[in-house]
Amino acid sequence: KTESDFLNILRSGQKMNFPIFPEARKYDIDGKTILAFRFESSPHKPIFFSSINNTFIRSGSGDRHASDTEIAAMYRDQMFGFKSEENVAGTSFADISPVSLETYRNHVRYYNPSFPFKDFSDIRFCEQIGIIRKGELNFAGLLMFGKRESVRLHVPNFWIDYMEIPGTSYNDATVRYSFRMQEQDNIWESFQAIVQRLRLYTDSPFTTTSSMASPEDDSELYALREGLINFLAHADYFSSMHPVIRIFSNRIEFNNPGRFMVDMEHLRNRIQSNPRNPGIIFRLVYTEICS
DSSP, rough: OOHHHHHHHHHHHBBBBOOOOOOEEEETTTTTEEEEOOOOOTTTTOOOBSSGOOEEEEETEEEEEEHHHHHHHHHHHHHTTTTTGGBBBOOOGBBBHHHHHHHHHHHHHHHTTTTTTSSSHHHHHHHHHEEEEEEEEEEHHHHHHHHHHHHHHHHHOOOOOEEEEEETTTTOOSOOOOOOOOOSSSSSHHHHHHHHHGGSSSSOOOOOOTTTOOOSSSSSHHHHHHHHHHHHHHHHHSSOOOOOOOOOOSSSEEEEOOOOOSOOOGGGOOOOOOOSSSSSOGGGGGGHHHH
């Protein structure tokens, strides 16, 4: 009866804000009956009893009330892969930076010449790659190519914080930092600026293809560019935290806001594409990385 009552409460959705379906087992240990319930991590967080104020997070060895910011992050995780696809009310093609779009299209023409929409008009190109629907930009398109004032209006916290620190830590740095990137208009402008800085920290041997063109370095710079693209595609741009890149004298750190959504147990033994922001479209340019 105890087991049945407990499961009925969890499954009914009357006490909890979302039905919960744990695995139940019964054990006999030293003459005692032990009821055990195994709970999978829910994709519908926050899960709470009666009131959202009863949302808790595990911190250290205890459970503590979740802050408003932590609860908001849980709701965004429910929209993982969808939030950036939402249309932004009141936006239009006029909110796109023409310079950002043109340099991006030049990259597509150079790196992906077989792309079928590469010669479409700007508006049709944006419609075909999925960043304009019914005349409005979605968040991915706005963040990727938007004018600065448009991005700040709808995503006020947008900023990719890149800093070079001359030391192995903040404490032993000779100065607080030797370079800090100015705020860029959008993700595409940030990407181009950061790649140019990363070139300073990689070996870039000169080689040529059969056409005598000099390709990108396919070792250190390739790895860093791949890391940067994943970093930008997975950031939670609606968090109060910023995506952060720190260049120390002995390492490069990429730190993103947002929960890691891929199962860590199987991360290294399977290929699993699960981007937070699928509409942030580096794959059209760097197909060898994003395929």
